[in-house]
Amino acid sequence: MENLRSYGSVRLKAAIIVMGFSAASSQVLVLRELLVVFNGNELTIGIILANWLILEALGSFLSKEKASIARRPLANIALIQICISVSTILAIMAVRTFRYCLDIPSGESLGIFYIFCVSFAVLFPIAFMDGVLFPYGCRSLSSYQKREEVPAYVYLLQATGAASAGIILIFTLHRLSTIVLSSLLLLVNLISVACYLPLVTEKFKLILTGLIVAFSFFMGSSLPERLNQITAGFLWYEFKVEEVKNSKYSNIAVISREDQYTFLVNGLPYAVSTYDHQIEELAHFPMLFHENPENILVIGSGAGGLLRELMKYEFLMIDYAEPDPFIIDTIRRFSTRLQDEELENEKIKTHLTEGRLFLKENTSCYDIVFVNLPLPSTLQINRYFTVEFFEMVKKRLSEKGIMAISVEGSENFLSEELIRLNRTIYASIKKIFPHVKVIIGNNNIFLGSSEEAIETLAESTASQRFRERKIESRLINSRYIHYRLNKERFGNIEKDISSSSSPYEKTNMDESPHAVWMTMLYDSLLLSPWLNRIQISIGEVSFSFYLAGVFILLTVFVIFQAKNRSNLFFLYYAVGSSGFAGMFMNILLIFLFQIHYGNIYHYLGILTSIFMLGLALGAIGSLKTARINMLNTEVAITSAILAVLLFAASPPVKTEFTLLFILFSMFIFGLLTGFEFLVAVRHSASGTGINFIIGSGRLYAADILGAFAGAIAVATVFIPLFGIVQSLVFLFMVKSAGITLVFLGFIHKKPKLH
Amino acid sequence: MKDNISRRSFLRYSLCTAASLCLAGNNNSEADSTKVTAKEARFYTRVSPDIVKCNLCFRECTITEGRRGFCRNRENTKGMLYSLVFARAGAIHLDPIEKEPMFHNRPNTDILCTGTAGCNFQCKFCHNWHLSQRTPEELSPVVRNIQPEEIVDIAKKMGSGLSFTYNEPTVFYEFMYDTAMLGKKNGLNVICHTNGGMKPEPLSALLKHLDGVTVDLKGFTADYYRDASFSEMKPVLDTLKLIKAKGIWLEIVNLVIPTLNDDLNNIKKMCKWIRGNLGEETPVHFTRFSPSYKMTHLPPTPVRSLENAWETAVSEGLHYVYIGNVPGHRQNSTFCPKCRKKIIDRTHFSVESIDIVKDKCKYCSHPIPGIWKT
DSSP states (O other), rough: HHHHHHHHHHHHHHHHHHOOOOOHHHHHHHHHHHHHHHHHOOHHHHHHHHHHHHHHHHHHHHHHHHHOOOOHHHHHHHHHHHHHHHHHHHHHHHHHHHHHHHHHOOOOOOOOOHHHHHHHHHHHHHHHHHHHHHHHHHHHHHHSSSSSGHHHHHHHHHHHHHHHHHHHHHTTTTOHHHHHHHHHHHHHHHHHHHHHHHTOOOOHHHHHHHHHHHHHHHSSSSSHHHHHHHHHHHGGTSSEEEEEESSOOOEEEEETTEEEEEEETEEEEEEEEEEHHHHHHHHHHHTTSSSOOEEEEEEEEEETHHHHHHHTTTOOOOEEOOOOOOOHHHHTOOOOHHHHHHHTTTEEEOSSSHHHHHHHHHOOOEEEEEEEOOOOOHHHTTTTSSSHHHHHHHEEEEEEEEEEEEEEOOSOOHHHHHHHHHHHHHHHHHHOOEEEEOSSEEEEEEEEEOHHHHHHHHHHHEEEEHHHHTOOOSSSSSHHHHOOOOOOOOOOHHHHHTTTOOTTOOOSSSSSOOOHHHHHHHHHHHHHHHHHHHHEEEEESOOHHHHHHHHHHHHHHHHHHHHOTTTTTTHHHHHHHHHHHHHHHHHHHHHHHHHHHHHHHHHHHHHHHHHHHHHHHHHHHHHHHHOOOOOHHHHHHHHHHHHHHHEEEEEEEOOOHHHHHHHHHOOOOHHHHHHHHHHHHHHHSSSOOOOHHHHHHHHHHHHHHHHHHHHHIIIIIIIIHHHHHHHHHHHHHHHHHHHHHHHHHHHHHOOOOO | OOOSHHHHHHHHHHHHHHHHHHHHHHHHHHHHHTTTOEEESSEEEESSSSOEEEBBBOOEEEEEETOOTTTTTTETTTTTEEETTTTHHHHHHHHEEEGTTSBBSSSOEEEEEESSSOOOOOOOTTTTHHHHHHHHHGGGOOOOOOOOHHHHHHHHHHHEEEEEOSOGGGGGGGHHHHHHHHEEEEEEEEEEESOBBBBHHHHHHHHOOOOOOEEEOOOOOOOHHHHHSSSSOOOOOOOOOHHTTTTOOOEEEEETTTTOOOOOHHHHHHHHHHHHHOOTTEEEEEEEEOOOTTTTOOOOOOOOHHHHHHHHHHHHHSSEEEESSSSSSSGSSETTTTTEEEEEEEEEEEEEOOEEETEEEEETTOOOSSOOOO
């Protein structure tokens, strides 16, 4: 009998691991699809994650009471598990087809309203049911485990599943299509259900086995891949979709119309196979400002236009830093004559690495460094618009070398938002380069150099250089050079951007990514003007004001707890704020990692897995060490925040140490938040009179709500607006209040502290 | 011992805190700084003491006290309609006339272009959305207060003409009208670039002071106008006919957007209509779209699509058909419809040579329609 019990327990635990694995996998798969459709930046990711978390919290909160009295929790879990997997496939299809169904052009950018509604609708069944699984998991495991240890085990097992999903997806996401992966997920869940539901009727067993066999055949056929291609075709339903694939870094699609191929990266046009005159401007104007350019470095989009234009210069050697080989492969496979020329040319040396890493590791010297990237709408792209990056570029430039970077502008009129953004970039370049020239256009080209000549270059000299170099161009000729460099036409706009009396000339730094905030304001103005107004209001209030406001709010909480000492508010605040801090630190540490070690795609899963490992070990720790109470963990979390704050505020240290510090902090925050959650569950279960499933369901909801607030706040407001150090000061304050509240809560419970 | 948080008391504390936060955070006093000046509008009727009806464009907005029309820059104050953008230029800039585009009116000259805030359309692909989709208050920090006289003076000094463009000039009618009238008196080349949504009466009054008009014919189906521009097509067609009837120089622009309006059947119908109603000598520009405003997920128009449109228009008998926004394209230049020789050589906005003598083709003396004197 004991053996049977133990066997049942192992199978159930395995099922809970699969639950955690499935939920995390579904989240990644659906999130990636949503990012392609909505062109994801931090705000988009924040909204989608927030939707996920709030739905999960809702699921957990609403089901806790039913779960506590469920008669057949195992069967319920099995049903939910299968439903989650099926919903994942359906969600992916829904994301791909909703534009077609609602008759929304595939070329139209959609605002926050759509992002919120669509992600809410498609995530609803998955995230809600994922939330429901926690109390049901607790209920099922309560047959095998000590009552107070149950939530800890469920938490631990789910975290283990989620961590393994992170690692497995790193290696599979770019090898298998999304539909194939989600179908595999369904198969794994069907098998898992078949394994842990031994007491079902023969008929049900037969149905389940039949389903598994049938689905295995389906997986073995080409149907899932075909289904993937068909549904992906709906993403750009008015075009002929030639190919859609995931690379390690992004989603890459090729669509065609007439004789033109368009290469899309994460849903946005990256390059077209036909002529693009804006690329001509970006390539040739910076070249005119250098008397004898020979060595060139291109960072960002090069293939598909810029390289082709640069190839026209006879004595040029070009290094091209592009981390994603799949982009180059795709362009080569769908190449026209123009692309063939640029990709097969021996003057061009392609380096499969990220631009910042290339600058760090390479010792070559360049006459011109081109940085061709979209607006810094994400923290990742912003790293190429910061003072620190410009400094790296300067170190690799020859004596008369020039850095060229473009930012959206206008030939006729710059709105206040664009002026602010352009001024931020200008001020950042000016901090490193003594001489900065802006060539005004629909894409303003910023040139930075140590050479004064870039500011004083005469139109006639530029025209003469162009003639002497005998460059074939459809757009650029002496008249056009005269037009574009004409101070009478564009002098005022240039003055607006370079105006030194500007109040907006805050520089854009790695750890204070001001340009991201400026770009977010610009994007929201375009797509969601109501949000823009809110953001402007948020941005106009100084940081000290926020601190004062939060201080008042926290004081109110403390007074409330002091007056109602028997109230468990302190417990929910502690868990909720730790959920907030956990998510806050998770994103912040990933961002810090990104700044120092480049593109994080490879490591994102590993970093998240380290966090989840911390969570799991925290859960185990909470089972083993009953003597550590809430107050201790609150102090520990607050101290850890203080440590990161001191690290971020102190001068830069060796990169190896930074790496160790980030990894260690990631682990510690996972460990402490996981640990605290379960200490809180134990506390709520001991002597409060609340059913332990209901209590843990509530705390789980508080934890997730905190994480929801963290997901929204950190990447969309705190880091872009205040930078890392101030954000950490804010977080430190929030958690310090937790210590006070927990202290007040415990005074009431004296002498029993745990 | 109480098990639950007392929701009521929690709510009370939270509300108090939130209110104090809001009060503390409300340091935004920009309302006064963005207050705009106003001038009484023309072409409106009073429906009741408090309600007015704007008669400027096809929308005929009925505007109640304190409210604005669709364009967001004409406001009813105490039963009178005011323009909030008179003498408030959001953009004032010197451009080549070819950029308008206007190819048959004094080529290779400059125009001083003026635009303000607001529009009576809402095109998802607008290239000037920074101006057209903003209110006067939103543009206030970058607006330049400038009277019609000053604009005319600047244009005279620069030796340029005048153009009303960027956002829809209909919505700054009073400002445009006064400046155009003054410009015309001073012998300047005065043109405007419109979406064609103005009503006949104000348009007729304005045309007396214009030399040429470029009209966007955005597509040729009512559905497209409704879905992509939130507007109507019929008023635009009426405008085109009226401009032609008044004998003012007219050029038509059709921005070809992949998947939205590049259907050749519709382009064919459009060209047929132009030929039948406006004449075969009306220049038509098919211009290339590049990702803008809400259509940033779309690629630029394939050049082949523009060439197909060009071929369709030519086969429908139109004589002056151009491909725009594709620098270096052969069809950016003007060819004599009789001898087929290039008579104006253009690269993008730059004019390399003009072979028109006394309004005729230099090679075969075929009359070329347009305004060629400078």
